[in-house]
Amino acid sequence: MKEGKEEIERLRLRIRELEDELVRSSGEDRFRLVVESAPNGILVANREGRIVMVNQRAEELFGYSREEFEALKIEALVPRRFREGHGELRESFHEGPSTRPMGAGRDLHAVRKDGSEFPVEIALTPLPDETDALVLASIVDITERKRAQDELRRYADELERSNEELEGFASVASHDLQEPLRKIRTMGERLLHQSRDSLDERGLDYLDRMVRAGDNMQRLIRDLLEFSRVSTRGKSFRQINLLECVEEAVSNLEVTIEERNAVVRLGELPTLDADFGQMRQLFQNLVANAVKFHRDGVEPVVEIKSVTERSESQSWAVISVKDNGIGFDERYRDRIFAIFQRLHGKGQYEGTGIGLAICKKIAERHGGVISASSRSGEGSEFLVRLPLERGSGDGE
Amino acid sequence: MKKCLLMMVDDDPDDREFVRDAFDVCGFEGEFRYVEDGVELMDYLGRRGRYRAQENCPLPDLILLDLNMPRLDGKEALSAIKSDERLRRIPIVVLSTSETPEDIARTYDLGVNSFITKPSSFTELVGIAEGVKHYWMEIVKLPETAWRGKST
Numbered sequence: 152m153k154e155g156k157e158e159i160e161r162l163r164l165r166i167r168e169l170e171d172e173l174v175r176s177s178g179e180d181r182f183r184l185v186v187e188s189a190p191n192g193i194l195v196a197n198r199e200g201r202i203v204m205v206n207q208r209a210e211e212l213f214g215y216s217r218e219e220f221e222a223l224k225i226e227a228l229v230p231r232r233f234r235e236g237h238g239e240l241r242e243s244f245h246e247g248p249s250t251r252p253m254g255a256g257r258d259l260h261a262v263r264k265d266g267s268e269f270p271v272e273i274a275l276t277p278l279p280d281e282t283d284a285l286v287l288a289s290i291v292d293i294t295e296r297k298r299a300q301d302e303l304r305r306y307a308d309e310l311e312r313s314n315e316e317l318e319g320f321a322s323v324a325s326h327d328l329q330e331p332l333r334k335i336r337t338m339g340e341r342l343l344h345q346s347r348d349s350l351d352e353r354g355l356d357y358l359d360r361m362v363r364a365g366d367n368m369q370r371l372i373r374d375l376l377e378f379s380r381v382s383t384r385g386k387s388f389r390q391i392n393l394l395e396c397v398e399e400a401v402s403n404l405e406v407t408i409e410e411r412n413a414v415v416r417l418g419e420l421p422t423l424d425a426d427f428g429q430m431r432q433l434f435q436n437l438v439a440n441a442v443k444f445h446r447d448g449v450e451p452v453v454e455i456k457s458v459t460e461r462s463e464s465q466s467w468a469v470i471s472v473k474d475n476g477i478g479f480d481e482r483y484r485d486r487i488f489a490i491f492q493r494l495h496g497k498g499q500y501e502g503t504g505i506g507l508a509i510c511k512k513i514a515e516r517h518g519g520v521i522s523a524s525s526r527s528g529e530g531s532e533f534l535v536r537l538p539l540e541r542g543s544g545d546g547e
Numbered sequence: 548m549k550k551c552l553l554m555m556v557d558d559d560p561d562d563r564e565f566v567r568d569a570f571d572v573c574g575f576e577g578e579f580r581y582v583e584d585g586v587e588l589m590d591y592l593g594r595r596g597r598y599r600a601q602e603n604c605p606l607p608d609l610i611l612l613d614l615n616m617p618r619l620d621g622k623e624a625l626s627a628i629k630s631d632e633r634l635r636r637i638p639i640v641v642l643s644t645s646e647t648p649e650d651i652a653r654t655y656d657l658g659v660n661s662f663i664t665k666p667s668s669f670t671e672l673v674g675i676a677e678g679v680k681h682y683w684m685e686i687v688k689l690p691e692t693a694w695r696g697k698s699t
Binding site: 329332333336341344384 | 565
């Protein structure tokens with residue numbers, strides 16, 4: 152009876168052992184399944200750096216078979232130039248094991264069986280085990296991503312170079328265009344003064360129109376030069392008081408403002424990182440426009456004020472320049488910022504149509520945007536959004 | 548009194564004519580000479596090359612200097628003159644199409660006496676000629692020099 156009980160007890164223990172083993176082994180199987188199905192190459196190494204487990208993707212990545220892997224230490228997969236220090240790094244990982252990316256911020260490379268290298272990203276995860284400190288390394292081949300990044304960077308560089316070339320071209324072309332034009336204008340002017348009496352009325356009229364066309368071309372070239380200089384002659388950014396800057400812009404327009412009996416009201420304006428000269432030019436152009444396009448019989452009133460807008464990553468100063476002038480048809484709200492675009496006949500209002508194009512270019516150079524809204528006959532409002540913190544923009 | 552000698556250095560014949568005419572219009576009574584580039588200017592001032600054997604090469608009282616010229620450009624000529632003890636006191640006025648801050652800063656560093664950007668109309672050019680004549684030939688006192696002293 153007693154023996155029978157002992158026998159049962161022994162069997163019960165044996166069954167529990169078998170159950171445990173079953174659970175453990177099916178857990179291992181499940182683990183293996185996860186490892187095998189992972190899209191990354193996976194290597195498990197022990198504390199000595201021996202490779203104890205790999206998945207199929209790792210075989211494909213490195214070109215070793217499972218058996219070959221198990222005869223290797225992890226260092227065999229590290230480029231020769233980094234091999235020496237790797238053992239120490241491995242040791243230090245085991246002192247404070249945690250899941251983390253390997254070599255954060257560095258370009259990592261791995262070596263295939265045939266000795267070729269490829270760029271990788273590696274995540275390390277400790278796998279505590281009662282007998283050994285195992286580490287699971289999950290490896291992604293980033294050759295394609297790198298190539299795409301390089302391509303993108305090359306494309307961006309090329310774009311920047313071609314932009315610079317274009318700006319250089321505009322500046323050189325307009326400078327060289329001025330030479331012959333200067334002569335045409337000078338001789339036209341001299342002809343008009345010296346040979347006035349020997350020309351008939353028609354001849355004089357032609358000459359007069361020729362000289363005026365020359366003057367107009369001179370203005371266009373000068374404006375084109377000025378436009379191209381926004382990026383080529385820009386100064387670096389520093390903290391500026393926008394109120395001072397706008398006050399200076401307004402005082403530069405004193406004569407026009409007085410002539411038109413215009414009133415310019417300045418509200419609160421922020422301090423921000425910018426090129427003072429360009430900001431002054433931006434607001435000078437906007438105020439000059441506001442005063443120029445006034446309604447007949449209505450004294451121009453221009454209001455400039457700023458509000459702060461916060462998005463998650465950035466604070467913006469949104470500066471409004473609002474007038475009570477003739478306004479414009481909102482269909483043209485984008486066209487007015489294009490170079491040499493004018494909405495009015497030349498007889499009505501002076502100008503080449505460069506002012507707002509320059510404003511736009513300056514705003515963009517500061518990492519900002521400019522927009523306009525209006526209803527014809529009810530004045531217009533220009534909004535300049537500028538980043539309050541240093542960030543985008545090429546003024547660094 | 549000795550006639551004032553104005554030396555223009557410019558490779559552009561039209562510009563030379565405009566400037567001479569502008570000085571005529573504003574009543575300049577001195578002598579107007581020109582050379583075509585920096586090399587010719589240095590030859591004239593040093594009586595070398597085609598000026599070696601020439602009589603009557605007095606040093607100018609004022610030089611109007613273009614910047615962009617073949618062979619020896621305005622800045623190089625300016626630098627050569629301002630580092631030559633015999634020539635450094637001759638007033639030099641740049642008259643160029645350039646208005647770049649770099650050119651302006653560089654030429655003043657090299658010791659230019661004034662920098663003028665060529666205007667785009669004849670009327671303005673006459674105004675400039677008047678200003679130059681009035682300032683450099685009537686207002687300012689210039690150091691006595693061997694050449695100026697001798698021929699007075």
